[in-house]
Amino acid sequence: xxxxxxxxxxxxxxxxxxxxxxxxxxxxxxxxxxxxxxxxxxxxxxxxxxxxxxxxxxxxxxxxxxxxxxxxxxxxxxxxxxxxxxxxxxxxxxxxxxxxxxxxxxxxxxxxxxxxxxxxxxxxxxxxxxxxxxxxxxxxxxxxxxxxxxxxxxxxxxxxxxxxxxxxxxxxxxxxxxxxxxxxxxxxxxxxxxxxxxxxxxxxxxxxxxxxxxxxxxxxxxxxxxxxxxxxxxxxxxxxxxxxxxxxxxxxxxxxxxxxxxxxxxxxxxxxxxxxxxxxxxxxxxxxxxxxxxxxxxxxxxxxxxxxxxxxxxxxxxxxxxxxxxxxxxxxxxxxxxxxxxxxxxxxxxxxxxxxxxxxxxxxxxxxxxxxxxxxxxxxxxx
Amino acid sequence: xxxxxxxxxxxxxxxxxxxxxxxxxxxxxxxxxxxxxxxxxxxxxxxxxxxxxxxxxxxxxxxxxxxxxxxxxxxxxxxxxxxxxxxxxxxxxxxxxxxxxxxxxxxxxxxxxxxxxxxxxxxxxxxxxxxxxxxxxxxxxxxxxxxxxxxxxxxxxxxxxxxxxxxxxxxxxxxxxxxxxxxxxxxxxxxxxxxxxxxxxxxxxxxxxxxxxxxxxxxxxxxxxxxxxxxxxxxxxxxxxxxxxxxxxxxxxxxxxxxxxxxxxxxxxxxxxxxxxxxxxxxxxxxxxxxxxxxxxxxxxxxxxxxxxxxxxxxxxxxxxxxxxxxxxxxxxxxxxxxxxxxxxxxxxxxxxxxxxxxxxxxxxxxxxxxxxxxxxxxxxxx
Numbered sequence: 001x002x003x004x005x006x007x008x009x010x011x012x013x014x015x016x017x018x019x020x021x022x023x024x025x026x027x028x029x030x031x032x033x034x035x036x037x038x039x040x041x042x043x044x045x046x047x048x049x050x051x052x053x054x055x056x057x058x059x060x061x062x063x064x065x066x067x068x069x070x071x072x073x074x075x076x077x078x079x080x081x082x083x084x085x086x087x088x089x090x091x092x093x094x095x096x097x098x099x100x101x102x103x104x105x106x107x108x109x110x111x112x113x114x115x116x117x118x119x120x121x122x123x124x125x126x127x128x129x130x131x132x133x134x135x136x137x138x139x140x141x142x143x144x145x146x147x148x149x150x151x152x153x154x155x156x157x158x159x160x161x162x163x164x165x166x167x168x169x170x171x172x173x174x175x176x177x178x179x180x181x182x183x184x185x186x187x188x189x190x191x192x193x194x195x196x197x198x199x200x201x202x203x204x205x206x207x208x209x210x211x212x213x214x215x216x217x218x219x220x221x222x223x224x225x226x227x228x229x230x231x232x233x234x235x236x237x238x239x240x241x242x243x244x245x246x247x248x249x250x251x252x253x254x255x256x257x258x259x260x261x262x263x264x265x266x267x268x269x270x271x272x273x274x275x276x277x278x279x280x281x282x283x284x285x286x287x288x289x290x291x292x293x294x295x296x297x298x299x300x301x302x303x304x305x306x307x308x309x310x311x312x313x314x315x316x317x318x319x320x321x322x323x324x325x326x327x328x329x330x331x332x333x334x335x336x337x338x339x340x341x342x343x344x345x346x347x348x349x350x351x352x353x354x355x356x357x358x359x360x361x362x363x364x365x366x367x368x369x370x371x372x373x374x375x376x377x378x379x380x381x382x383x
Numbered sequence: 384x385x386x387x388x389x390x391x392x393x394x395x396x397x398x399x400x401x402x403x404x405x406x407x408x409x410x411x412x413x414x415x416x417x418x419x420x421x422x423x424x425x426x427x428x429x430x431x432x433x434x435x436x437x438x439x440x441x442x443x444x445x446x447x448x449x450x451x452x453x454x455x456x457x458x459x460x461x462x463x464x465x466x467x468x469x470x471x472x473x474x475x476x477x478x479x480x481x482x483x484x485x486x487x488x489x490x491x492x493x494x495x496x497x498x499x500x501x502x503x504x505x506x507x508x509x510x511x512x513x514x515x516x517x518x519x520x521x522x523x524x525x526x527x528x529x530x531x532x533x534x535x536x537x538x539x540x541x542x543x544x545x546x547x548x549x550x551x552x553x554x555x556x557x558x559x560x561x562x563x564x565x566x567x568x569x570x571x572x573x574x575x576x577x578x579x580x581x582x583x584x585x586x587x588x589x590x591x592x593x594x595x596x597x598x599x600x601x602x603x604x605x606x607x608x609x610x611x612x613x614x615x616x617x618x619x620x621x622x623x624x625x626x627x628x629x630x631x632x633x634x635x636x637x638x639x640x641x642x643x644x645x646x647x648x649x650x651x652x653x654x655x656x657x658x659x660x661x662x663x664x665x666x667x668x669x670x671x672x673x674x675x676x677x678x679x680x681x682x683x684x685x686x687x688x689x690x691x692x693x694x695x696x697x698x699x700x701x702x703x704x705x706x707x708x709x710x711x712x713x714x715x716x717x718x719x720x721x722x723x724x725x726x727x728x729x730x731x732x733x734x735x736x737x738x739x740x741x742x743x744x745x746x747x748x749x750x751x752x753x754x755x756x757x758x759x760x761x762x763x764x765x766x
Binding site (some may be wrong): 007021023064224324 | 388392394395397398403404406407408410411412413414443444445446447448451478479483484574582584603605606607609623624625626628629630705708
């Protein structure tokens with residue numbers, strides 16, 4: 001049906017009407033007093049969302065641009081770093097390091113499995129010369145729906161004492177608890193089209209004092225993504241280059257909605273939706289790509305099935321719901337349900353009902369009618 | 384008056400209602416077939432606007448990001464380049480080169496004066512060893528309202544034969560004739576919040592075959608701003624990283640409006656507005672910062688007056704019009720009127736009337752009442 005699409009992908013995520021209307025306001029000057037006030041308010045709200053007193057800088061860039069900024073501002077050519085790699089985005093940060101001549105050791109796990117904190121502990125403890133400059137981790141792996149154990153890996157980084165922890169929190173920030181100050185996370189990058197409930201186009205980087213110390217020593221060339229410049233202007237509630245004014249105004253509206261819901265409620269909602277989606281998938285005889293609940297991302301559920309693409313095209317055609325396909329070698333054998341951002345319990349029921357309808361259309365058997373929605377309702381109601 | 388601001392600054396520029404509403408549509412997936420179709424249409428329209436068959440790539444970045452991409456993708460560390468410098472943006476491209484270890488010779492003119500094409504000719508002709516890798520020029524200097532003679536400078540570059548011409552067309556593209564293929568321009572960078580009539584947040588880079596040859600030799604590190612990646616995905620009407628979906632949808636709406644007006648009409652309109660604004664300023668006893676018409680930018684008029692800031696605050700307070708201040712050392716002694724993008728003859732009359740009213744409030748004398756608007760109307764009606 002024309003103009004009836006419902007997004008259940010891991011970004012872009014649905015945007016509240018109030019935020020869309022804020023986006024559509026005529027732009028104002030990015031150097032005006034009015035905009036400075038908006039930036040001050042947005043920055044305060046971003047710090048609340050990031051649970052930090054550190055700088056949280058806004059870049060006109062996608063999440064990848066934010067993550068690249070998080071790497072090239074705090075490292076130098078030839079630096080030794082550990083990169084966690086258990087999906088497409090872990091691979092990407094290794095590629096960024098390669099592009100800038102940073103020496104990586106990829107600490108790998110199979111796609112669909114979480115990174116093993118022990119593997120990091122062993123390498124970090126063996127590094128008595130403290131030659132490891134950073135550990136780079138993807139918190140929620142968007143490609144697989146796996147949540148890595150950032151808290152434990154970070155504890156090993158803290159025991160090392162020297163290395164920075166650099167985190168891709170693109171599908172975790174604003175959805176999953178990432179207590180930056182409590183855990184002492186140094187660099188945390190994220191993107192607007194995820195938990196933030198606004199369209200793609202802005203990136204965010206939170207930076208600790210320890211990371212700013214490392215910034216002084218960094219010799220990698222940068223200008224547009226130079227966070228030192230961004231920090232200097234952020235102190236005046238401004239940006240070194242023209243920022244995406246309309247997106248910042250939309251962000252202000254979205255953050256206001258998030259404040260009203262409260263962090264605890266936001267995190268609990270994402271967890272509830274993960275549980276409901278997983279319970280329903282199991283009840284419908286589908287195979288969860290991230291096998292165990294304790295490492296399943298609250299933002300996204302990946303389902304492994306040989307008819308993944310048929311399910312995607314059928315649920316779109318019959319029910320106007322968009323789900324994501326598998327990335328790289330998972331293309332065709334996995335589909336992914338995003339339950340991230342502006343998603344309510346009603347949306348989960350809708351998606352599960354439509355998924356069940358789709359499976360029936362495609363001739364799936366082995367579940368009783370209503371099994372998916374029954375499991376979802378039960379999971380939503382539990383606790 | 385609340386919500387009544389009228390922007391007459393050189394970016395962000397006013398955005399048509401139809402474009403704002405396109406911006407406010409719920410986002411769709413950036414990897415969807417629907418979005419691929421939009422990208423194909425937008426790319427075709429961008430090539431039309433750029434008057435080129437070359438690649439025109441879309442970046443989620445500001446104009447500075449686009450310009451940095453235009454530099455770091457086609458040059459290497461230690462390369463010798465000439466950088467035209469007669470305002471803030473010329474200075475910026477020198478800074479970008481410095482940040483990446485590119486050896487610059489700054490070819491300077493006073494702020495408010497155009498670059499001297501002869502100065503480029505002399506250096507380029509003396510370079511018999513063909514060691515100059517690129518000439519980097521700001522076409523319309525936003526900080527001063529000066530239009531540099533790109534056509535003549537480029538002719539000298541073409542006679543040199545080896546060097547690339549890299550152009551900042553941020554306040555010229557979509558406002559002033561920049562015939563990329565006819566002139567053989569290699570790299571042309573621009574930003575969305577100017578002639579394109581959409582908010583800030585997207586950058587554009589047009590790249591010639593000759594520049595792509597240079598790309599192969601470039602040794603500067605890059606990832607997010609790697610135009611080779613962007614080109615590869617653009618062939619599939621996609622982008623390597625999540626693009627600013629809503630902005631691209633808005634861009635499509637804006638380009639459709641521009642197509643309907645036609646390139647010749649767009650360029651003639653900007654020229655007419657420049658002439659009217661300059662004639663009015665003179666009739667009101669104001670001093671034009673770019674002294675002669677033959678190098679005055681059709682996009683922006685800078686006016687030198689000791690009460691520049693008073694004029695800006697008064698015209699905003701009384702008439703809800705925002706004009707820009709002077710940048711760097713011009714702060715306080717210059718104000719700038721943007722007549723760029725979605726600006727009609729009516730807007731020029733409005734701005735000039737309000738400027739005249741403002742000058743009367745501030746006690747300016749030496750002009751007869753109505754002199755500004757009379758001169759503006761006469762200029763708008765001529766030819």
